[in-house]
Amino acid sequence: MSSVIKSSESEELLQALLDGRLPDERGRFGPFGGRYIPETLVPAFERLEQGVREHLPSESFQEDYARELREWVGRPTALSFAPRLSERWGTEVWIKREDLAHTGAHKINNAIGQALLAKRLGAERVIAETGAGQHGVASAAACARLGLPCRVYMGAVDIERQAPNVDRMHRLGAEVFPVESGDKTLRAAIDEALREWVSDPAGIYYLLGSAVGAHPYPYLVRELQSVIGKESREQMTRQAGGLPDAAFACVGGGSNAIGLFYPLLNDPIELIGVEAGGIGNGLGENAATLATGTPGVLQGSYSIILQDKDGNVQETQSVSAGLDYSGVGPEHALLQAVGRVKYVAASDDEALEALEELCELEGILTALETAHAYAYAKKWSVDNPVKRVLIGNSGRGDKDMPTLTKYPPRTRKHAGA
Amino acid sequence: MLAHEKISAAIRDANADGRTALVPFVTAGYPQPDEFMATLESIAGIGDVVEIGVPFSDPMADGMTIQRSSFAAIENGVTLRWIFEQLDGNHIDTPLLMMSYLNPLLAFGYEKLAERARETGVCGFIVPDLPYEESADLRAALEAQGLGLVQLVTPATPAGRRKMLAEASRGFVYAVTITGITGGDDGLPADLAGYLDAVTAASPIPVCAGFGIRAADDVRNVGRHAAGAIVGSALVEVLERGENPAEFLQSLTLAAR
Ligand SMILES: Cc1ncc(COP(=O)(O)O)c(C=O)c1O
Numbered sequence: 001m002s003s004v005i006k007s008s009e010s011e012e013l014l015q016a017l018l019d020g021r022l023p024d025e026r027g028r029f030g031p032f033g034g035r036y037i038p039e040t041l042v043p044a045f046e047r048l049e050q051g052v053r054e055h056l057p058s059e060s061f062q063e064d065y066a067r068e069l070r071e072w073v074g075r076p077t078a079l080s081f082a083p084r085l086s087e088r089w090g091t092e093v094w095i096k097r098e099d100l101a102h103t104g105a106h107k108i109n110n111a112i113g114q115a116l117l118a119k120r121l122g123a124e125r126v127i128a129e130t131g132a133g134q135h136g137v138a139s140a141a142a143c144a145r146l147g148l149p150c151r152v153y154m155g156a157v158d159i160e161r162q163a164p165n166v167d168r169m170h171r172l173g174a175e176v177f178p179v180e181s182g183d184k185t186l187r188a189a190i191d192e193a194l195r196e197w198v199s200d201p202a203g204i205y206y207l208l209g210s211a212v213g214a215h216p217y218p219y220l221v222r223e224l225q226s227v228i229g230k231e232s233r234e235q236m237t238r239q240a241g242g243l244p245d246a247a248f249a250c251v252g253g254g255s256n257a258i259g260l261f262y263p264l265l266n267d268p269i270e271l272i273g274v275e276a277g278g279i280g281n282g283l284g285e286n287a288a289t290l291a292t293g294t295p296g297v298l299q300g301s302y303s304i305i306l307q308d309k310d311g312n313v314q315e316t317q318s319v320s321a322g323l324d325y326s327g328v329g330p331e332h333a334l335l336q337a338v339g340r341v342k343y344v345a346a347s348d349d350e351a352l353e354a355l356e357e358l359c360e361l362e363g364i365l366t367a368l369e370t371a372h373a374y375a376y377a378k379k380w381s382v383d384n385p386v387k388r389v390l391i392g393n394s395g396r397g398d399k400d401m402p403t404l405t406k407y408p409p410r411t412r413k414h415a416g417a
Numbered sequence: 418m419l420a421h422e423k424i425s426a427a428i429r430d431a432n433a434d435g436r437t438a439l440v441p442f443v444t445a446g447y448p449q450p451d452e453f454m455a456t457l458e459s460i461a462g463i464g465d466v467v468e469i470g471v472p473f474s475d476p477m478a479d480g481m482t483i484q485r486s487s488f489a490a491i492e493n494g495v496t497l498r499w500i501f502e503q504l505d506g507n508h509i510d511t512p513l514l515m516m517s518y519l520n521p522l523l524a525f526g527y528e529k530l531a532e533r534a535r536e537t538g539v540c541g542f543i544v545p546d547l548p549y550e551e552s553a554d555l556r557a558a559l560e561a562q563g564l565g566l567v568q569l570v571t572p573a574t575p576a577g578r579r580k581m582l583a584e585a586s587r588g589f590v591y592a593v594t595i596t597g598i599t600g601g602d603d604g605l606p607a608d609l610a611g612y613l614d615a616v617t618a619a620s621p622i623p624v625c626a627g628f629g630i631r632a633a634d635d636v637r638n639v640g641r642h643a644a645g646a647i648v649g650s651a652l653v654e655v656l657e658r659g660e661n662p663a664e665f666l667q668s669l670t671l672a673a674r
């Protein structure tokens with residue numbers, strides 16, 4: 001298992017990626033990915049992989065999926081031109097509006113797709129983890145729609161800071177299971193969901209919410225989220241008259257980012273993933289996994305993780321629950337290693353400021369996660385004036401009101417400039 | 418004799434004595450790091466093989482007891498490096514095994530790991546998040562030093578795979594008794610006998626059963642169909658309560674006869 005990619009391999013891997021040949025049959029994106037799971041789950045993963053191979057490309061699945069996206073999720077989501085933000089930043093800003101998707105974030109694209117798969121695989125019940133609560137709400141809604149019982153694991157810290165989403169999950173018929181162990185955030189919730197799956201591998205479908213975990217999840221989630229990039233590509237061409245010079249997405253586990261980037265990999269577009277810079281650069285002060293982490297195995301896959309020198313996973317810090325995670329999807333680790341996507345960080349303060357600016361100039365309350373993408377896009381636009389940029393607006397910020405209440409609109413400096 | 422063969426031999430010796438081999442597990446450095454070697458020595462005086470748990474931040478196959486002990490040990494500065502330092506120069510004859518999630522082993526480096534293990538009397542490893550398909554590199558590094566990688570089989574493992582894993586395993590085959598995580602107290606499943614008999618039939622080396630073994634009755638139960646019994650969470654709970662681990666294990670060995 002090599003952690004460094006030789007430059008001779010790098011070009012080959014990039015080509016394999018561009019040709020759609022990754023992951024390979026062992027679930028690898030170059031050195032990253034794979035399947036590091038307890039033996040009890042091996043048969044369950046084999047069934048899942050078989051199910052993905054059989055159902056995902058099938059006409060019947062694709063028909064059901066397309067119908068649900070159109071008639072229930074409300075796709076295609078809009079692509080909005082942002083005139084006042086464009087003027088402020090001195091560039092042309094386009095926004096892909098995943099906040100307008102049902103339940104308010106991109107998470108629903110994956111949740112309804114996997115719930116359809118769970119149904120086909122004969123699952124008795126569904127479990128999911130959630131950080132910001134958006135994946136939990138999306139899973140609860142998708143399971144309600146398909147008549148599947150659903151339990152969502154959520155860290156105690158996140159239950160508090162994303163309270164509106166906890167209530168939504170309850171109303172959508174899901175059971176919310178508070179996780180008090182470990183760091184009490186997203187990582188602990190995934191650990192706990194995995195433990196539950198180990199206790200009933202035959203009856204449970206684990207509806208994982210990001211492009212992380214053991215094979216085939218990173219692949220499955222990418223395929224289901226790619227609708228973001230496919231629509232963006234078509235809409236940019238039609239509405240903006242051409243593709244963007246650069247595209248930005250926030251990166252927690254990396255599902256909205258891979259969904260936006262994957263269909264754009266072959267285009268001459270600068271792709272930039274923005275992680276949570278938290279409150280500083282020290283270990284434990286942020287969740288900037290790709291920017292500051294090292295290779296290791298966490299929760300099923302070999303990727304870049306935040307860890308100490310003894311291999312213990314580090315706690316993270318971010319104002320946004322959805323980015324507050326010590327790992328990242330293996331495909332992003334490869335995209336960084338071969339230089340196709342650049343990964344940077346935006347701090348809590350920068351994200352909060354960006355959120356405020358977007359509210360005041362465009363009338364969009366974006367999610368705290370998403371705000372990180374705006375914060376860096378703004379910096380980039382200052383350095384690269386008069387371009388066309390695309391921002392993946394992964395979700396809406398209503399869920400963040402308990403946090404935002406602690407940060408009153410500090411200035412009105414953006415208004416009416 | 419290769420290091421991993423010492424494990425198999427110790428289990429067979431117990432069986433030849435008319436006993437079920439007893440394989441106690443402790444989280445290294447729990448509850449107090451400075452008591453680690455004393456605890457280990459007293460446990461090794463009774464157990465036929467001893468498992469040392471390397472604490473990890475994300476023990477996804479473990480229940481509350483081992484999670485608690487792992488987090489406490491990490492807080493107290495217990496690391497793989499520290500464990501090897503404690504083991505340096507030990508006089509324990511009982512074969513030692515390490516149970517660790519993969520990432521601490523990766524961070525340590527496989528070659529150095531195998532060298533340090535051989536130097537300190539560690540004969541093999543159990544890695545609960547490393548399925549056979551991903552294990553080639555670690556196995557190669559361990560084999561170069563005569564060390565073994567113990568494979569786990571579970572009630573969910575299909576027969577064909579069970580045989581493949583049993584044949585690939587070194588030291589013993591770890592037969593997980595339940596479909597679940599460590600530390601459960603729901604008792605052993607009713608159909609345990611048939612399952613353990615099937616694992617034993619498929620295995621060229623001794624089979625030890627683990628998960629959910631808490632009391633003398635459990636050891637007796639398991640001993641009729643497996644060569645050894647692994648006692649983890651129950652022993653960690655004894656340590657947690659500040660009770661004497663040797664006395665607890667002694668009460669189990671009476672049943673192992
Ligand atoms: C709105 C929003 N954006 C982004 C994320 C981060 O997840 P990912 O990196 O998988 O897109 C979340 C996660 O909860 C989210 O709710």
